[in-house]
Amino acid sequence: MSRTFTLDDLKRILLEGSGAPDGTGLEGDILDADFADIGYDSLALLETASRVEREYGIELDETVVGEANTPRALLDAISSHLPAQAA
Structure with a gap:
């Protein structure tokens, strides 16, 4: 069974890992924002x-x-490492 990985998945995991309040730095159009600019370091x-x-x-x-x-x-x-979805 293959899975997809979405922006919502990434936001959820970033928030869980940081312990930040919901939405901190992750609201709006963030796809092309540098992680440092939205408050996430290495x-x-x-x-x-x-x-x-x-x-x-x-x-x-x-x-x-x-x-x-x-x-x-x-x-x-991340998507490139997930198993390919069956047609």
Whole structure:
């Protein structure tokens, strides 16, 4: 069974990992916003990647996570590691 990973999934995991109140830095059009500009540093992204790996059963290389500076880039990186959906 394959799964998809959406912006809402990413927002949920970012919030769970940061312990921030709902919506902190994640409201509006954030797809191309730099993570630093919306309040998430490299430690928060590593925690996010760890949570994604556990929840979705995938392995993300640290360089992939380190190079993903925006939610769109991280979504693309995560999606590329998910099993392809059957037609």
